[in-house]
Amino acid sequence: MKLATCLIAAGAWAGSAHAQDLSGTDGAGGTSRDDIVITAARTNLPASALPLTVDVIDTEALARQVTVSGSVVDAISALLPAFSPTREKITGSGETLRGRSPLYAINGIPQTTPIRDGARDGYTIDPFFIDRVEVIYGSNALQGIGATGGVVNQVTARAPREDGWSGRALLQGNAGDDFSGDALGGKVAGLVSYRGGRFDATAGATFERRGAFLDGRGRRIGYDGNQSEIQDTDTLSFFGRIGVDLSDTARLEIIANRFRLEGNNHYVPVDGNRATGTPATTRRGTTPGQPSTGIAQMVSASLTDGDLAGGAFTLQGFYNRTSDTFAGGILATFQDARIAPVGTLFDQSRNVSRKLGGKVSYERAVPGFEALTMTLGFDALIDRTEQSLVQTGRSWVPQTDFRSLAPFAQGNLKLLNGLVRLAGGVRYENVRLDVPDYTTLASSGAQFVTGGKPSFNRALWNGGVVVEPMTGVRAYGSYAEGYTIADIGRVLRGVSTPNVRIDDFLDLTPVISNNREVGVEVKQGPLTASATYYWSSSKSGSVLVRNADGIFNVVRQPIDIEGLELNLDTLTPLPGLKLGFGYSHVNGRTDTNDDGLLEADLDGANISPDRLNLNAEYAAGRFSARVQGRYYLSRRFEGQPIANDFTGYQLFDASIAYEIPVGRVMLSVQNLGNKDYVTYYSDTQGPTDNARFYTGRGRNFTLSWQATF
Template identity: 60%
Template sequence: MHLTIRRSILVLPLLAGAVPALAQDIDPDAPIVVTAARTALPVNALPLTVDVIDNQTLNQQVAIGGSVVDAVSALTPSFSPTRQKLSGAGETLRGRSPLYAINGIPQTAPLRDGARDGFTIDPFFVDRVEVIYGSNALQGIGGTGGIVNQVTAGPPRQDGISGRVLVQGNADTGFHGDGIGGKAAGLLGWRGGRFDAMVGAAFEKRGVFYDGHGDRVGTDLTQGETQDSRSWSLFGRFGYAVSDTARLDLMLSRFELKGDGDFVAANGDYTKDIPTTSVRGTPPGVPATNRTESVALTYTDSALWGGNLMLQAFFNRSRDTYGGEIAPIATFQDASIAPIGTLFDQSQNRSRKFGSKFSYERQIPGLEALTATVGLDLLFDKTEQRLIATDRTWVPPADYRSLAPFAQFNLALLGDKLRLAGGLRHEDVRIKVPDYHTLASYGGGFDVDGGTPRFNDTLFNSGVIVEPVPGIRAYASYAEGYTVPDVGRIARAVNRPGVDIDNYVNIEPIVSNNREIGVEVKRGPLDASAAYFWSTSKNGSLLVQTGGVFEVQRQRVEIQGLELNLSAKTPIPGLVLSTGYAHLIGRTDGSDDDVFSVDRDLDGANISPDRLNLAASYQHGPVSARVQTQFYLSRKFERSPGNWDNTYSFGGYNVTDLSLRYDTGYGALTLAAQNIFDKFYIDYYTQTVRPTDNAHFFAGRGRNFTLGWDYRF
């Protein structure tokens, strides 16, 4: 039975990812190798936490929720409940932002995080998802909360033509005409001798969402929506087997999601628990759009001089357009252009990055118990944010350059019953910001001297794994993660003269320290794990709402949490019961003094609620089914010492989903239902971040159905 595979590994700066294999061809008893871990060692050789969402589980969850982000959130208790919007702002893993990647290619723009990185490829082209938990420097910048690596479909296994076709329809429980959507996708593969190729396309039309009361869910015109939208995705993969052990791969991907612009928001009333809704109308300006293009050329050789070589060069470009509005008045208004309160504008993030990854791993001759890795990562990124209606600069076009050599060692002792791992990564970072002029709303508008701040830091990690008998393991680890704050938000929010970017303290990088201990039992019908972690950063980065937009504050952050997971096969053939629980505590320093202490809770924009997951899965012959419930537990926040403001508290809610699948022999039929009991709720982000904002008082999506036919040949 294909289930989410859970293992524990140490997240270390190791080898760059190997060429992914097709999930449906993996031997379930073979050692699991996670490509995002950047090593050929199996996961039981490394200590920390990883989830691998295999192909069947991913397709099942995407049919329920519609996206990879929804799939990861549903299966991962320490991941925030999704906002069900195009923006992922406020969605965290272990209380920090995850790094989204496609085959190891970072999708996040580090200089100006537009929070659109969860929607950069259609899930139809994703073979599996690797979720690596906790702060680490594995992929370089980002990933202070973990890594969500989307591994695309692998090359065809046999000569000839193969492929896949998917047709889906989606409707709300009332089958409203504007709530109906659909999807069509195809992937065609060919292999002949040493050459192979795969090309595919996907198109999806999403209807408007309805809540548990049968009303339209409110539209977020500025940040963007997945409801009432269309997306197009193109994918190509071309490979050549240089030898029996060496391979060259070219991957190309283009994704665009654009709002249809058929609805505008109608304010709710938070005092009466009436959510914001949507009414027919034409939003001003250009609809919110997300467009991403990626290219990667990868060369691997699994037997070069007795070791494993990986070389990769990549290019990624994104253009994120946000919806326009006259509000927030405090941000876009400028009396020199138009009377205050009348000026319309909208912003657009423009980012491009290119880089390369090199790594070589092998056992040390004469000391085969020791595996060594050396490598070098290069990353160049240029990002700016413009106001496209008036052609103004909101965030100047900043450049980011990172050079990062690393080395790693893994030593097996006592017949692999004991392993020691450790290594380091040196980050040499340069950020170049030109001179620029701020918007009038920030202190009247003035010139800011640009600069070229540089940072150097060596990031360490270490770990120990004890496996006295196969299937029972305990581990402890320490790993440092690295990222920069949202430089764009910081630069645009400068509100006083005399600031020099070269020595502006708010630009300094974020180094997070992740410590973790855990145990895993995987024997017979039982698959269980428990992990406790605590993560700190002396100069962290928080999103704080100011004047209708979110800006960055640099504060000390401390997070700790407990994660429990249990899965058991029952005496009923094919029936598996599972549960997961996460408890998180996040604290930060809310004072302006120089004392490094934490005196208040992280809010809902920065940490997720505690959660309990329950699920039952069944597979026998051509039939498979799953029912799952996520219980998001209530929480109050200490907003300042002794101040427990109930306005920003979270009341909790639960959502139950269902999936049924039958393999006809001529394709598989799937019927999935999200929120099967049509539960009405106000979403977590709204309750904890914007509970008094009638224009953004959003309800969650009610019951909706997806019927699909999936044929492989």
């Protein structure tokens, strides 16, 4: 609670991050903030009615930021101070929102794999097909399992509103600071839509080639031979949608997406040397085994009616399949003397997950008591996941089924003509796991494990109050429970004792994170300001602990996290110039020796550094520009190795754009100052791991042409 004093001081001028304007417009595409509907919140009420901390990154802001940094994950990390620095790899392991893992979703469809988290859920759709990104902060169960840090919902391109043909196109080229051939990349993308009366259809495709990444000294950045890479890859993506307006309020829609990212195998890793400060790099060569690949396929069908018996009805069904092949290595975990001499066996793993799910909800004001809006719904999810070793055909995580059934109810009561709103609800989770008999790898003793069907039932509550004493000034307080389960795959594959029975061994107790927050918001004239103080706790949390070979295990430990977020945006007396400021402080504690005391800080794999964001935007006529700075502040992790202390660094990005007769030309520069730095994750993890001693990306140029028609 030590931050409470800071909050009171900040409360005089700031407030919660409700639908914070990140784009230079009012929320989502120029709509008034109070009219924004956050689809990930499972309600048609505007964001102003909800005791939630929410940011909306609209189409313009997202397109500009993706041009700078290349992905939705990088864009979110750059814009939102509460999001940790990315690893600059394809894996999202260790990337957190408010110190916990976020749930990535596409149109509300979860991308996270609960059984064996492959940590690639931020790379399942091309950002060209995304209309906006909704970020709900803090633990919640609005979308089910996984949102202990919040929800990152990617809303796909909307259907055309007028009859006829329309679309958009993108051409871009990318180069490192020295414009060498190794570091060149490019992207081409197109999306075409047609509407005729009540019928509409959309189809799109993108292709992107990424070259090698160079650091601030022009060196090739090290290649992650375990978790795989985003550099030196090709991505081919397809998107389609067919919709029919059944009436003025009802719509049937089918959406399909296929995303494939594959490594080009042009480089092999070269270890660095932490003692001398020499970072890991690469050399030309062919990576052994199959190319690292990430494939995500999704089909969803939805039926919505905004005026069914006076309420809003939503029915959604979906199929989602991911297949992730990881780059391999001669890792201790993979060794088996029955196959090859120990220390010589190369292998790599593949994680395959298939999800089937459905959601139904109905929302309306209670007849005769119109001030109360109720939402009732039911969610179902069935996930089947298996992780195998590609080269030897061994099973690492057995084919395991996860089933979740969850009814929920939410209420929102408007009092005193909107001066006060009370909100709250409950979600009841019924979860069962089905694990077959299996045998662990030789490195775990080749133990035979008797399968089982562990389960749990849990009610997850939320509640809050919103007070708006005058137009443009509001305050709120809330409590919400979110949940996940520890990475079951890591637990199953790590069994090393004989005669284990899953029903007796597996701790399926959910990680329940209790999120409490208070905040205020002020929007007066040219000024928008906000502050939020939050604290969350888990009696039996889930902490990643790194092995010597870089593979993580899950340890159940109690966790306490608290933080403060400040944001300020203001127009200036100079027409067209807008300034922005953001700050995030977060602190996490855990019990590493099981003595009941939280004696150690969470390390860099589980918590982000304190951070300051500054930005300036200018627009005049056809010309616009933006410059932004991120200050990652130094950090000492009490109770962790001194070698994992974080020294901090600063990064600046810039972009300029000009509207031409056909489209817009934009030049973006990432890491404008060509800062040479070790990434946050590498700096705070594995103090003796020379293979994963990575520097960050140096100055990088992107020239793009975008057009709509």
